[in-house]
Amino acid sequence: MNSLIAYTLHLADNAxxxxxxxxxxxxxxxxxxxxxxxxxxxxxxxxxxxxxYQYAESLINHSDGTAANPASEDSLAYLRTERExxxxxxxxxxxxxxxxxxxxxxxFSQYQYLLFQQLQFSKDxxxxxxxxxxxxxxxxxxxxxxxxxxxxxxxxxESHDRMEKAMNELWxxxxxxxxxxxxxxxxPVESEEIKKxxxxxxxxxxxxxxxxxxxxxxxxxxxxxxxxxxxIHTEYMGHLLAELQYMQRAYPGCEW
Amino acid sequence: xxxxxxxxxxxxxxxxxxxxxxxxxxPEAYRKANIRQISQHAHSEIVGMLPEGNWISRAPTLxxxxxxxxxxxxxxGHGLYLYSATETLGITREETxxxxxxxxxxxxxxxxxxTLTWADIGAIGWLVDGAAIVNQVMLTRTSYGPYARAMVRxxxxxxxxxxxxxxxxxxxxxxxxxxxxxCQDAINRWWWPSLMMFGPHDKDSPHxxxxxxxxxxxxxxxxxxxxxxxxxxxxxxxxxxxxxDDHLKWNEERKHYDFGEIDxxxxxxxxxxxxxxxKQRLDAxxxxxxxxxWVREAAAAYAEKRKARQxxx
Numbered sequence: 001m002n003s004l005i006a007y008t009l010h011l012a013d014n015a016x017x018x019x020x021x022x023x024x025x026x027x028x029x030x031x032x033x034x035x036x037x038x039x040x041x042x043x044x045x046x047x048x049x050x051x052x053y054q055y056a057e058s059l060i061n062h063s064d065g066t067a068a069n070p071a072s073e074d075s076l077a078y079l080r081t082e083r084e085x086x087x088x089x090x091x092x093x094x095x096x097x098x099x100x101x102x103x104x105x106x107x108f109s110q111y112q113y114l115l116f117q118q119l120q121f122s123k124d125x126x127x128x129x130x131x132x133x134x135x136x137x138x139x140x141x142x143x144x145x146x147x148x149x150x151x152x153x154x155x156x157x158e159s160h161d162r163m164e165k166a167m168n169e170l171w172x173x174x175x176x177x178x179x180x181x182x183x184x185x186x187x188p189v190e191s192e193e194i195k196k197x198x199x200x201x202x203x204x205x206x207x208x209x210x211x212x213x214x215x216x217x218x219x220x221x222x223x224x225x226x227x228x229x230x231x232i233h234t235e236y237m238g239h240l241l242a243e244l245q246y247m248q249r250a251y252p253g254c255e256w
Numbered sequence: 257x258x259x260x261x262x263x264x265x266x267x268x269x270x271x272x273x274x275x276x277x278x279x280x281x282x283p284e285a286y287r288k289a290n291i292r293q294i295s296q297h298a299h300s301e302i303v304g305m306l307p308e309g310n311w312i313s314r315a316p317t318l319x320x321x322x323x324x325x326x327x328x329x330x331x332x333g334h335g336l337y338l339y340s341a342t343e344t345l346g347i348t349r350e351e352t353x354x355x356x357x358x359x360x361x362x363x364x365x366x367x368x369x370x371t372l373t374w375a376d377i378g379a380i381g382w383l384v385d386g387a388a389i390v391n392q393v394m395l396t397r398t399s400y401g402p403y404a405r406a407m408v409r410x411x412x413x414x415x416x417x418x419x420x421x422x423x424x425x426x427x428x429x430x431x432x433x434x435x436x437x438x439c440q441d442a443i444n445r446w447w448w449p450s451l452m453m454f455g456p457h458d459k460d461s462p463h464x465x466x467x468x469x470x471x472x473x474x475x476x477x478x479x480x481x482x483x484x485x486x487x488x489x490x491x492x493x494x495x496x497x498x499x500x501d502d503h504l505k506w507n508e509e510r511k512h513y514d515f516g517e518i519d520x521x522x523x524x525x526x527x528x529x530x531x532x533x534x535k536q537r538l539d540a541x542x543x544x545x546x547x548x549x550w551v552r553e554a555a556a557a558y559a560e561k562r563k564a565r566q567x568x569x
Contacts, residue, residue, distance in 0.1 A: 016318075023312050023321075026328050027305035028540065030548025031555075032336050039329040046322050053318070074317045098551045154561065155554025162550070247316035247374060254431055256316035256374070256424075 004124065005059045006086065006183035009076065010229060011127075012052030013087035016077055017237075018108060019045035020244055021095055030098050037144060041105065044137040051130045053077060078248035082237045086181070089228040090173040092237045099152055099162040103170055106145035110201055111177045113138045114194045122188060146205045153209025163211055171214050175224025184229075270471050275401035278344040286470055289463065290400050291345050292361075293472060295352045298338035299363035301331045303356075303537050307371045308380060316374055320424070324377060327417050334410050341402040357542050365523070366453050368531030375428055375435075375442035381421015383443075383450040383488065389414045390484045391454070399471040422491065429495045443492070444500045450488075451515075452523045454481040482512055489513045 022042035029035025053073035060071040069075070090108060095101045116138060119131035152159040178195040206213055215222055227233065247256070262281045269276060276282055305328050312328065315321035339349045355361035366384050371377065392414060395407040428439035455461055455477040467473040485504075492499055503516035525531065 020313060023325055026312055026325060027302075027309035027332075028544040030544070030551035032302070032332055032339070034551075036329055036332045036336070039325060039332070043322065043325050043329070046318060046325065050318050050322070077318055078316075098548070151558040152551070152554050155558040156550070158550050159554030159557075243313045246314045251316075251432070251434060254316075254435060255427055256320055 003183040003186040005056055007187055008052050008056040010086040012049045013085050014091055015045045015049035017087045018091040041141050048134050055126045078245045082233050082241055083231040086229050088176050089225055089234055100166040102145050102148035103166040106149050107174050109138055109141040109145050110198055113142050114197055118189055149205055150209045153211045172225050176226045179226050181229040270399055276399050277401045287345050291347055294338055294403050295342045296362050298335050299356045301335035303363045303367045305331050306537055306540055307367055310371045311377050330413050337406040341406045344402045365526040366449050368526050368534045369449050370532050373438050375438040378421050378424030379442035379446040381417050383446045385414050385418040387450045387453045387484050390480050394475050425495055440497050443497050447499050451518055485513050485515050
């Protein structure tokens with residue numbers, strides 16, 4: 001598999017898996033308006049995932065025109081195993097409470113925003129187009145999630161404690177965003193630059209939210225989990241896929 | 257002005273098809289009847305998210321997942337307009353929701369049936385949304401202004417949902433043997449409960465007469481049910497499936513389909529709380545509400561702090 005295909009799948013998988021997680025809130029949100037908002041984000045993400053999968057599909061079928069079963073967006077989403085998925089560990093973690101869900105969204109959206117800002121100028125026209133189109137959505141996700149981080153951090157004692165707990169749960173999964181996998185290294189993305197800016201923006205929001213700032217990263221003292229980008233996932237991932245892929249596995253080769 | 261005069265003006269408006277608006281005088285019983293009906297409708301939208309939500313994580317393709325998510329989200333939106341319409345009658349959303357959770361307020365019994373296969377998502381769209389539309393098209397002309405206007409918006413989206421549901425079943429009907437069986441099985445399970453959505457026979461419907469007089473309702477339960485049967489009996493032919501009723505037959509004299517008798521024992525059982533999912537549905541709603549309490553409190557506390565800071569600045 002060439003790097004461009006792997007990279008496109010990585011972008012698609014991030015969006016799909018986070019969409020799947022967020023969609024678990026649909027019908028169960030803390031208040032109706034927010035049920036609608038988180039579902040909106042889930043919808044935007046599945047839209048992005050489909051764009052990236054469709055592009056990966058064309059790349060794969062182009063590079064191997066003789067395959068008996070050509071790739072499709074659905075075969076890529078529904079028929080790969082957990083070892084083949086390339087998403088970040090962060091997006092596959094269970095939702096936890098509302099604090100954990102909005103904090104994860106904030107970490108991810110801040111990253112996606114900076115990444116897509118670079119990718120919209122990518123020489124690869126498709127990637128550039130999808131990134132440019134998605135930036136508007138991501139700006140909204142970022143605004144929505146950072147507002148929630150601040151609201152909960154600076155809300156009540158309970159909400160503050162829950163945010164601190166969410167920080168402890170999630171922080172160790174943020175480092176993976178900035179550790180380029182092999183297939184990323186060939187992409188014209190300045191990971192170091194993204195990391196620097198991400199750190200700065202995240203600190204601003206956490207500070208406004210009156211939350212404890214994580215130790216400065218340059219000390220390298222905080223352990224960070226990695227592996228998702230190379231298909232080494234958490235135990236949660238297999239269960240997530242078992243549910244997501246159930247129909248295609250139970251009734252192979254059908255039209256739906 | 258004397259109450260008798262106010263009542264006279266009110267009744268004249270109803271007769272002249274002038275909508276009743278929130279600030280207009282209205283009889284207390286009219287207000288209550290609207291609160292009861294609109295909030296029940298709002299709750300049905302919200303509880304109705306659960307059976308379909310049950311398949312979001314397992315939808316068979318990305319496109320179907322996207323459509324289903326958007327559909328369930330539309331229902332949340334409908335709930336929102338309807339809670340707002342209820343609020344114009346002087347009851348808060350929180351009070352209305354508490355009535356749902358305490359079991360005082362009802363919601364449509366149809367949502368107490370389980371969604372067991374993917375085909376159920378198609379059957380709900382086609383049959384349940386189909387039945388809802390028949391009822392809601394009538395309600396676009398209901399006498400209370402905010403309710404009528406909410407219905408206009410909702411009806412547009414519902415007809416879209418119904419087409420999507422039908423399309424799911426149409427795809428299954430052209431598919432493998434297993435898919436065809438899944439399709440027929442879902443129709444078998446959802447047909448009778450859909451007919452029950454129109455409520456008891458007119459003669460057994462306690463609120464109907466007054467509601468018709470006030471033009472909250474404009475057609476009787478039995479009339480609406482008949483138009484639904486007439487519509488679906490034709491559409492099912494396109495699917496090449498059958499409706500599970502041996503008495504279903506076109507009546508040339510009446511120009512309507514005749515159909516069999518509903519199992520009213522089952523109907524009342526589900527209304528009374530003994531349907532397959534009554535408990536799960538209410539438990540899920542209560543759980544979401546209770547687990548969201550700290551979030552709502554935090555949002556309120558933060559808004560207060562911000563206001564105080566802006567004042568101080």
